[in-house]
Amino acid sequence: MTKIIKYFIFTICLVLTFLVVFQRIQLRAENKQGSNYPLSGKRAGVWNDGQAALWDLNILDHYRLFGSPERARGYKPEQPINFSHVTHVQEKGIECQFCHWNVAKSPYAAIPEVQTCMGCHSIIAGTSEEQKKEINKLKDYSSKGEPIPWEKVHVMPDYVRFNHKRHVKAGVACQSCHGQIPEMETVERVSSMKMGWCIDCHREQASSIDCYVCHK
Ligand code: HEC
Ligand code: HEC
Ligand code: HEC
Ligand code: HEC
Ligand code: HEC
Structure with a gap:
């Protein structure tokens, strides 16, 4: 009986060690x-x-x-529009606080209004077909006067x-x-x-x- 308990504890320790080591390796790879x-x-x-x-x-x-x-x-x-931070922040260099404008002023960080987006996208239509399709979705919300139903992350x-x-x-x-x-x-x-x-x-x-x- 005690032998079974010993084996049981041993197996649990082994599994836990494995989990910890595995996630460490995974995180290291991510960070690299x-x-x-x-x-x-x-x-x-x-x-x-x-x-x-x-x-x-x-x-x-x-x-x-x-x-x-x-x-x-x-x-x-999944979001209602494929909005990409890579395009807007990394490539176009827009500041976080340009869109999340109240993050330094209030407990909450605002998700930008459709008008903020349209400030640029009434002119910028996108280059590729994929971009045009997504930007058209944005224009639809704007012309209907509806807010974009972003999913909270x-x-x-x-x-x-x-x-x-x-x-x-x-x-x-x-x-x-x-x-x-x-x-x-x-x-x-x-x-x-x-x-x-x-x-x-x-x-x-x-x-x-x-x-x-x-x-x-
Ligand atoms: C051009 C406007 C724009 C800029 C610039 C921008 N964001 Fe965003 N951000 C958005 C929109 C729109 C959403 C909602 C859609 C989504 O989650 O992708 C969002 C979502 C987010 C979320 C998730 C919010 C949630 O639902 O919990 C975080 C966090 C965030 N942004 C951080 C940042 C940071 C940090 C920067 C700067 C490095 C930045 N954003 C720059 C427009 C922008
Ligand atoms: C990366 C570090 C970091 C993390 C993670 C962090 N905080 Fe903070 N937090 C701080 C610092 C620094 C301050 C500023 C303290 C000050 O103003 O004296 C602060 C202040 C606060 C305050 C205001 C404190 C006051 O005296 O009024 C609250 C509330 C708070 N944090 C909640 C949270 C909550 C909830 C989480 C987790 C969801 C969190 N924090 C995660 C660093 C952090
Ligand atoms: C100390 C940790 C911490 C820092 C620093 C932080 N956030 Fe957040 N962020 C959170 C947490 C926690 C939430 C979820 C808040 C909630 O649900 O009430 C959140 C939510 C958000 C949201 C969704 C809207 C909201 O307020 O719920 C956006 C957008 C966002 N953050 C953007 C930013 C931007 C931009 C910055 C830098 C200027 C930033 N955050 C810095 C922890 C942080
Ligand atoms: C400061 C100007 C500016 C603002 C504000 C802005 N965008 Fe953009 N957006 C751009 C530019 C520039 C492109 C790239 C167009 C291209 O390459 O032809 C772009 C591309 C896009 C695309 C195409 C897919 C992608 O991300 O590459 C979508 C969708 C989009 N924006 C949605 C939004 C939404 C939603 C908002 C409001 C939260 C917003 N944009 C705010 C300038 C802006
Ligand atoms: C720095 C911020 C912070 C402080 C200080 C803090 N908590 Fe929490 N607490 C949180 C957050 C964030 C959660 C939600 C965790 C989640 O999402 O599951 C939480 C969750 C809880 C829960 C729900 C159970 C759980 O783990 O989900 C209890 C109970 C709790 N806290 C009690 C306390 C007690 C008692 C103290 C003081 C000793 C305390 N908290 C101090 C941030 C804090």
């Missing part, structure tokens, strides 16, 4: 890919690979075994109080939390954004870890 965004020589990446600790297995997040997929690392919903539970302004003012870069957005054709959630992840950075940056700071 480097960045071609001109502002950062190396892939600045996600803070601590978006993990709270070694045992906060992002594999669990990644493969969506627990919790809702909307709140897991790797969530990458980062969702916090209701009981969490998050504040963009405080982070931007404190000099925390967008990429520490959102990863290399300028390289994303489709925005993907790259951090676990679990409580441990928030707290780890708050400890490191000597900001508050009082419960009421983040919870209502």
